[in-house]
Amino acid sequence: MSETLSIIPEAAEINSGVRSPASIAEGLRDVLADTYRLTFKTHAYHWNVEGPLFFSLHNITEAQYEDMFAAADELAERMRALGQLAPMTMAEIMDNSIIEDLAETPSAGEMCIDLSRDHERVAHRLHALIKLAGDKNDPVTEDLATARSAFHEKASWMLKALSAK
Template sequence: MNTSVNIGINQADRLEITQGLNKLLADTYSLYLKTHSFHWNVTGPMFNTLHLMFETQYTELATAVDIIAERVRTLGERALGSYSGYANVTSIKEDNGVNDAMQMLLELLDGQETIIRSARALYPLVNQANDEATADLLTQRIQLHEKTAWMLRSMLAS
């Protein structure tokens, strides 16, 4: 029984796209962990606002991880699924014990923008391969991360 993937995207392109998606997955999961940690550890006068905002953000990131991983699987490759696998490819710096709420906001903003750049970097290949489904996923991710970055930036404005 032949179960090879035959969806109109050649194997070389599928492999390269899934490598990029696995990087996006690693970045998204790493930002999820950092955001969740900040949710637990935020203190100060903005505690309630930030605690709730971080919860909204990490909940969305948890959903995104599943969507990205399932796209990797749809393209016929294995989705990363370990801390060490994520650590090898992510560009997100992990939480190193930050306790200052403003520093948390800055680091989360940097993480959101990192993911935007990771997603954007995949467009040329995805477009060349006529992979509309991955292009749609990337568009949705970029739109959401840009909105979240705007909100974080607004919290930092003085």
Template structure:
């Protein structure tokens, strides 16, 4: 039976909100990673990579808000500190300036991690009957898989 934010159990809400906070954290770190790479990419592929990294961070900035607003709609707390997000995230920041190829590889890995994390949150939501969160996660997961595919194409 489908549930809404108001009809989910307290336990289900807590589990879903925790999974979504993981998604927000990883999205936030990936946003900054993409912006860092956008600012610092150099080389023969500068133009297309500069544009792709911008497309990624602009998408992710909106996604952070969508995910956090779903957490709030569920009546839970959305993690709002950078330190908390960095600590929680399975995606790491990058020190220094990697080569353009390494940037692409690191961003591909980040997109694959995001797709996996968000798919897990969607599966959890589906198991609790929260089709609205599941739908959000499906759409986000598809976006991250598309970005991962685009980045893999640069490495081929």
């Protein structure tokens, strides 16, 4: 193997004025893990939804998983900009995510409720990251987390509206 292909990624010190970049990167890692798991769950529901809500739920989940897939890249790149490594294994994603799978195959309405609840959970984690980033002089992460929280809050609302009685 050539020497240039033997380089192993590692954390680096970045002096941008952000205090405790490793702690901020941990918060980003957790949100990234949630984003990846929720992207997959949303995509799986997209593939398997049936019933009168098919068209609506199929389309809304497609828009949501596409947004979250792009967001995962932004979150990982922010970790790297802070001098930290992004997760490199599925085990890291699973270990750091609060997103859980349902025990049984859900109905279309249960899919909406489950995804809505997950979006709320991610929004809560993002709120904590917003506070941490503000306290540690990291307006870039604060802005990113604010935008991501807005997405998850809106996604939760839309899914709740679909499943309302």
